[in-house]
Amino acid sequence: MTTFKELGISNPIMKALEKMGFEEATPIQKETIPLAMQGNDVIGQAQTGTGKTAAFGIPMIEKIDPKQRRIQGLVVAPTRELAIQVSEEVHRLGKFKGIRTLPVYGGQHMERQIRSLKEGPQIVVATPGRLLDHMRRKTIRTERVQIAVLDEADEMLNMGFIDDIRNILKGIPEDRQTLLFSATMPKEIRDIASKLMKDPKEIKVKAKEMTVENIDQYFMEVPEKYKFDTLTNHLDVNAPELAIVFSRTKKRVDEITEGLQARGFKAEGIHGDLTQGKRMSVLNKFKHGRVEVLVATDVAARGLDISGVTHVYNFDIPQDPESYVHRIGRTGRAGRTGEAISFITPREMAHLKLIEKVTKSKMKRIMPPTNQDAQRGQQRIAVDKLLKTIEQKDLKQYHETANELLQNHDSITVIAAALKMLTKERKNTPVRISSVAPISVKKAQRSKDNKRRPNNKKRYHGKRNQGGRNQGGGRNRKGNFQKRRKHD
Ligand SMILES: Nc1ncnc2c1ncn2[C@@H]1O[C@H](COP(=O)(O)OP(=O)(O)OP(=O)(O)O)[C@@H](O)[C@H]1O
Numbered sequence: 001m002t003t004f005k006e007l008g009i010s011n012p013i014m015k016a017l018e019k020m021g022f023e024e025a026t027p028i029q030k031e032t033i034p035l036a037m038q039g040n041d042v043i044g045q046a047q048t049g050t051g052k053t054a055a056f057g058i059p060m061i062e063k064i065d066p067k068q069r070r071i072q073g074l075v076v077a078p079t080r081e082l083a084i085q086v087s088e089e090v091h092r093l094g095k096f097k098g099i100r101t102l103p104v105y106g107g108q109h110m111e112r113q114i115r116s117l118k119e120g121p122q123i124v125v126a127t128p129g130r131l132l133d134h135m136r137r138k139t140i141r142t143e144r145v146q147i148a149v150l151d152e153a154d155e156m157l158n159m160g161f162i163d164d165i166r167n168i169l170k171g172i173p174e175d176r177q178t179l180l181f182s183a184t185m186p187k188e189i190r191d192i193a194s195k196l197m198k199d200p201k202e203i204k205v206k207a208k209e210m211t212v213e214n215i216d217q218y219f220m221e222v223p224e225k226y227k228f229d230t231l232t233n234h235l236d237v238n239a240p241e242l243a244i245v246f247s248r249t250k251k252r253v254d255e256i257t258e259g260l261q262a263r264g265f266k267a268e269g270i271h272g273d274l275t276q277g278k279r280m281s282v283l284n285k286f287k288h289g290r291v292e293v294l295v296a297t298d299v300a301a302r303g304l305d306i307s308g309v310t311h312v313y314n315f316d317i318p319q320d321p322e323s324y325v326h327r328i329g330r331t332g333r334a335g336r337t338g339e340a341i342s343f344i345t346p347r348e349m350a351h352l353k354l355i356e357k358v359t360k361s362k363m364k365r366i367m368p369p370t371n372q373d374a375q376r377g378q379q380r381i382a383v384d385k386l387l388k389t390i391e392q393k394d395l396k397q398y399h400e401t402a403n404e405l406l407q408n409h410d411s412i413t414v415i416a417a418a419l420k421m422l423t424k425e426r427k428n429t430p431v432r433i434s435s436v437a438p439i440s441v442k443k444a445q446r447s448k449d450n451k452r453r454p455n456n457k458k459r460y461h462g463k464r465n466q467g468g469r470n471q472g473g474g475r476n477r478k479g480n481f482q483k484r485r486k487h488d
Pocket residue numbers: 021022023024025026029046047048049050051052053054182183302303304305329333334
């Protein structure tokens with residue numbers, strides 16, 4: 001066990017850690033915090049949900065002088081929601097040192113943002129597009145930035161963001177310290193990364209698998225047209241506390257969301273076409289349990305830390321193994337357990353094997369639940385509710401009425417009626433989801449080929465963004481590579 005004290009962390013941060021309930025440093029924190037505090041550039045790779053935010057947040061805060069009201073630390077993150085979340089965690093870590101942290105992201109009022117920037121934050125956590133915008137307007141000045149972090153570094157250095165990142169880093173003094181963190185780091189991307197850094201120390205927390213072992217991984221072979229019924233049946237059987245359903249396109253996210261609502265689930269969708277206000281309100285409702293099923297594109301795949309997510313569904317299997325790792329990593333965080341269930345159409349079985357191979361993990365085959373299983377599942381939940389009420393023992397005031405009932409009806413009938421009332425009524429509203437082409441074996445094969453061809457970066461990126469990514473992009477008819485639309 002390594003305590004934070006042993007890592008040489010100063011008192012104000014120790015106080016914050018205590019308040020946050022962090023007792024022991026996680027392996028990535030233990031290994032990277034001292035290195036980063038000595039001033040090294042660091043590439044840190046560790047599984048999802050293992051505390052990478054504090055691993056870069058702590059050394060960043062240590063380096064900052066709270067008396068200087070200039071931006072000294074900059075974190076770049078791929079999505080707006082992640083920028084907000086990271087900013088909140090960095091704020092919690094730095095508040096006893098008097099550090100001001102500000103999230104800056106697209107979709108927010110420019111004027112309001114400029115006003116907040118004038119208040120002199122020392123740390124800014126930003127999405128790349130909006131950050132560049134501010135840098136051009138000189139409303140964000142980077143000449144005093146001493147430490148820059150790319151969270152979700154492999155995503156930030158992927159085709160959709162790489163030019164922006166290069167431009168951002170060009171604007172920061174060369175003697176800066178650069179930290180890169182992610183749960184995944186394909187070799188090709190790591191090579192690009194090292195060129196932007198100075199003699200980086202690479203820390204990879206050793207794990208047998210790329211995924212966290214406390215996530216149980218399953219797959220079901222389901223033809224496209226049965227996916228939706230399978231999803232609602234599985235939700236009925238398992239009654240997740242909070243579940244995230246990932247789909248490939250924005251259109252399907254909308255359709256699945258509407259379908260789930262029609263069948264009585266508290267579901268909302270999130271994707272890049274929604275207004276920022278809507279995105280925030282959906283996420284907040286989900287965090288507070290007012291929405292139980294969040295249907296999302298990959299915009300919610302990376303970094304989001306929402307406690308209580310017990311199930312992740314891949315309604316559509318992702319194109320990249322890396323994306324699979326991040327998606328399922330929305331559950332099983334900070335030592336908790338979770339389940340990931342991927343729907344694989346018969347033609348996608350080869351792709352499943354590819355994901356298993358790259359992530360070095362195995363998905364266990366389970367059979368799709370039937371309508372009858374779903375019904376029984378719902379009844380079991382009703383029974384659980386009844387048993388809990390029995391345990392509470394506070395039932396005396398009902399005894400007289402219960403006796404009266406039993407004089408006129410047999411006990412089985414009375415209990416069955418009570419269960420019927422407690423059981424969620426299953427709606428069978430027909431739902432049609434417009435279909436998408438399966439991720440083909442050929443594409444999966446090409447992906448393997450490209451991984452063996454690390455020097456051919458252009459092909460590699462083109463492939464990575466082809467078709468399957470929900471954010472659009474891919475190869476056009478002439479074979480040119482289009483830029484994938486960014487999350488932000
Ligand atoms: N040392 C610690 N002790 C207890 N909890 C911790 C510790 N470090 C981080 N956490 C908590 O663990 C959760 C996951 O942390 P974090 O979001 O930083 O993970 P991550 O490694 O960045 O995951 P991802 O790869 O998905 O972005 C957060 O709720 C965080 O507050």
